Amino acid sequence: MSRFIRAELHNHTNESDGSLSVKELIDYAAAQNFEVMALTDHNTVSGHLKAIREASGRNLEIIPGIELTTMFGHLLALNIGRWVDDTMLDPERPELYLRAVRHAGARLIGLAHPFCIGEPIMVGCRNSMHFRYPEELDYIEIYNCGAGDPLSGNMQALEWWEELVLQGYRIAAVSGIDLHTLPRNENVFTTYAETPDSIQVLGDEGKDAESVPRAELVMDAIMKQKTFISKGPRLSAEWKGEWLKVRLDHSSGYLGWSEEKARKSQLLLQVRQDTGREWREKLTNPDLAAVRIGPDVSHLVIRLYQDTYEDSHLLAAGVQCHLDEEAKQ
Numbered sequence: 001m002s003r004f005i006r007a008e009l010h011n012h013t014n015e016s017d018g019s020l021s022v023k024e025l026i027d028y029a030a031a032q033n034f035e036v037m038a039l040t041d042h043n044t045v046s047g048h049l050k051a052i053r054e055a056s057g058r059n060l061e062i063i064p065g066i067e068l069t070t071m072f073g074h075l076l077a078l079n080i081g082r083w084v085d086d087t088m089l090d091p092e093r094p095e096l097y098l099r100a101v102r103h104a105g106a107r108l109i110g111l112a113h114p115f116c117i118g119e120p121i122m123v124g125c126r127n128s129m130h131f132r133y134p135e136e137l138d139y140i141e142i143y144n145c146g147a148g149d150p151l152s153g154n155m156q157a158l159e160w161w162e163e164l165v166l167q168g169y170r171i172a173a174v175s176g177i178d179l180h181t182l183p184r185n186e187n188v189f190t191t192y193a194e195t196p197d198s199i200q201v202l203g204d205e206g207k208d209a210e211s212v213p214r215a216e217l218v219m220d221a222i223m224k225q226k227t228f229i230s231k232g233p234r235l236s237a238e239w240k241g242e243w244l245k246v247r248l249d250h251s252s253g254y255l256g257w258s259e260e261k262a263r264k265s266q267l268l269l270q271v272r273q274d275t276g277r278e279w280r281e282k283l284t285n286p287d288l289a290a291v292r293i294g295p296d297v298s299h300l301v302i303r304l305y306q307d308t309y310e311d312s313h314l315l316a317a318g319v320q321c322h323l324d325e326e327a328k329q
């Protein structure tokens with residue numbers, strides 16, 4: 001079994017263009033049971049200390065972050081203490097700017113809403129950087145909840161991320177609530193970070209000196225590509241030999257998801273493989289699926305749907321598996 005940590009990694013306040021004060025955002029986050037929240041105001045870190053102060057004593061951990069709003073795309077940097085001037089950013093060689101962001105202390109760099117047109121039309125929302133080395137990105141926001149469809153480009157982002165993973169790039173997938181004001185629609189994806197059950201999580205019962213803060217575990221999960229997006233079910237995949245096992249956990253309670261809801265739904269699994277094959281199956285057991293994987297497969301990605309394979313019925317995505325080199329020999 002795994003422990004899943006709920007994280008909302010993209011949020012704004014009136015320190016940039018949001019309408020909520022930092023305190024109002026933290027109140028909302030705590031009421032919504034975010035476990036970890038990144039504060040990512042546009043081009044400023046002025047809210048960091050306020051956020052950390054407001055969250056202390058609550059069941060919420062803060063990752064200090066920033067959304068670097070450039071003319072060629074929006075980058076999210078986590079665990080960073082300052083803005084990094086982007087006037088020298090060359091969209092044909094963004095790796096140089098990414099390096100500067102890491103030098104400024106960023107532990108993780110992600111690309112926000114790569115295909116979002118922006119509302120009404122905002123230059124720079126849609127990514128136009130050419131990543132010759134996509135692995136320089138630690139994560140991609142495959143679902144942005146800020147802009148409504150069709151402006152969001154979310155399905156395009158999911159497809160693009162899946163193609164990169166199937167080419168062998170190790171990049172995590174996350175969603176972004178991109179909160180600027182209190183949301184009108186709360187029926188949106190959230191991000192879960194999977195951590196092994198052997199790790200004691202700070203804030204859980206039975207904690208001791210060995211316990212690790214949840215914010216650390218979320219960043220670690222992004223580094224290890226152990227994140228996914230979901231509207232309730234939580235997935236963990238294990239690929240050994242010719243078998244891929246996908247375990248489903250229905251106890252999150254997110255958006256009212258439950259064991260009962262899972263049993264009343266027809267859960268549909270989709271596994272895309274780097275061979276071009278796409279395997280689809282109706283789950284007879286809502287808790288476990290076993291898929292036989294051919295010997296020529298090295299990378300795969302998993303989606304879960306409810307009742308039909310339509311975009312609007314997507315329940316979870318972003319789970320990836322790679323054949324490790326040792327297992328090949």
Ligand SMILES: [Zn+2]
Nearest residue numbers: 067074112125
């Ligand atoms: Zn943005």
Ligand SMILES: [Zn+2]
Nearest residue numbers: 010012067178
């Ligand atoms: Zn944003």
